[in-house]
Amino acid sequence: MSYRTLDDLDDGQRVLARFDLNSPVSVGVVEDNRRFARHARTVRELVDAGHRVALLAHQGRPGRDTFVTLEQHADILAEYLDHPVEYVPDTYGQTALDAIEHLDASDVILLENVRMTDDELPERDPEEHSRSDLVQTLAPEFDAYVGDAYSAAHRRHASIVGFPLVMDAYAGRVMAAEYEANSAIATREFDGEVTMVAGGTKATDVIEVMTTLRDKVDNFLLGGVVGELFLRAVGYDVGRDIDENDLYESQWLANREKIADLIENHPSDLVYPTDLAYADGADERAEVTVAEVKNKDHDYLDVGSDTAEQYADIAANSEAVFVKGALGMFEDERFSDGTTRVLDAIAQGDCFSVVGGGDTSRAIEMYGMDEADFSHVSIAGGAYINALTGQPLPGVEVLKDDGEW
Template sequence: MITCNQLDVKGKRVLIRADLNSPLEDGRVVVNPRIIAHAKTIRELSDRGARVIVISHQGRKGHHDFTSLEEHTRILKELAGRHVEFIDDVVGGKVNDAIARLKDGEIIVLDNVRHLDDEANADGKIVHELTPHVDYFVLDALSIAHREHASVVGFTKTVPSCAGNVLAEEVTALDKVKNSKHVTFIFGGSKVEDSVCVMKIWLAQGRADKILLGGALSILFLYAKGYDIGKSLDYIKKTGVINFLSDAKEMLNKFADKIILPVDVGLKESDGRKDCTVEKINDGEIFDIGPKTIELYAGLIKKSTALVANGPMGVYEIEDYAKGTIAILRAISESKAFSLLGGGHTITALEKSKLDKHKFGYVSLSGKALIEFLCGKALPGIVALDENEINFKREITQRN
């Protein structure tokens, strides 16, 4: 995969597709790891004399988080330490003029690409309108690489393209996991469907060494194994987690030695947290893994050669039930194995833990794309870059 570091970008009009999509609090953009990472790529391109044009999306039409990228531009300006100009359009004369005025090292941000009705079409309007005005296209986010949208894959058909530094780092980290023969997975959180998909693939291939369960997934598997899960039964029924009961039973039947369940849990009761073994759950609601499970999981993590963690062990937002999540993150940070962390709640829990991020192999900025990669699915954005490298190889060589 060609990266932007391999190209001579001085004086070139470089269109970079970042993922600036951010949570909003009281209508304001929350600064997050994705924006911080993309700001670094953008600054580096600017330092090398590129004329940088940034495109991204924010939210979906009709949703509360569908906004312009004006505030994102202000944040990028602060993070990159460069003047960054916002253009309140995506295509058209105003955009074309702004690109034409760009000088080496200057940066502009176009408005939300989802203003265009055909953005979800790989051959959308933005591709035809902007292609004559750019020299290179840079895809800088694995988090959007699973979408076959115009701003993600369209330009790879029309201009020389490459991976940005953020995307390149993500792919390198994923390849380390992909090429590992034995991987220990730590799955928690509430997105059971995603975890079940990964479990099925890796267990069937014989490449999952152990799978340690927490969160809603552990509740489902405990129930599948015949344990009384107390009030948590209502939870898995209301949330649809119980729909994966047959999958859980099938995997337990085939791979019981690979799937490791909690031996004790932290229950939420009227008077607070109560730890008990899984045989004595009774009426409480499972909100965390227990101390014996923490010890068990930490020991298995220590013996692992590669680790993938996605999702918290419990309701980490409440301090009394964050113990399991924080303890497992600490065990991963102390492991000598390469570790890949993914999922929004995992990253939030990591920030809450105050643990040093540099002690983890890689903290992924991707969500759904990470899961699809682990499920063995081809990501359209990555496929498009690979095809572009073949189709534009001569042109890229001549320009450099």
């Protein structure tokens, strides 16, 4: 193995760990989400091994409403951990250094939002970041650095890439699990069919992923905004904005050439919806076959039942399924069918499966599915896209021993 994990870390050390607890914030209130539960497992291991643990994390960006202190994060994490997490309102000043000095075995402190320091946010090379005041002040206080913030590993920020250069560095459990699963489509050979659910609203991201993975994926199951854009490209009158909706036109103009290229060169990999669902005059779910659509007079908010059944079948018979984007607006139960039927088929089967995307993965808990029925449910957004498109993540690269993760 070419990177060190917690298995390689001797007990009873002074450990600085970088997590990603970045969360939605609604009117100043930090919302609980699966990042806390996941990172709590890494902290639990550190606590059980008798380490003295200081956590570094960020929240929001300067100037945004979500840019708040980490006080609430400490409380939420402590709940998951069932162990105290002391919030320290300072990142690397004297207050922080005093708190670090007073750590006992198995104590956990959470240092202040690292983006409140000037050193953190500039995108710089690891060497330059390793010379920053932040890194130079904190590094000597610890024996080891644990990088667990996979979902922020696409950022070349000081606390992500600076410490590993000057400290013994280890990948945390979240980092290792995310890396292994999300890179699998690029790095693993599968014997059977590889399928990708290509849906959701961020069509530009998804079409970039499709273009990169066109030789690896056997079936792209098209849905959501992505599906409509592909249908438009083959001559159906969908994939257009209605009224104020601005999901389609700009993404059509930005991606039409890539779409045309995929259609021309990989036609047999593309699986189109054959029917679509919308809300009728009585606000009930109604369906129409794609062939019957004469002009786009409805917002199509899900794939239809025939499509859902066909997609579920393909997923169930695949060796590996990667999900990027939902097939419909599943938050509204009327339009959840496409997404849930395919997720159910994956969950009940035994294929290798990865579900990514903050919004899409919410469908799993919303509809009472068990995360354990999937090989991996990612907590990353941008980093997941970077991994799928084969771009190295700086926060991963710095943890490699030999440059060959």
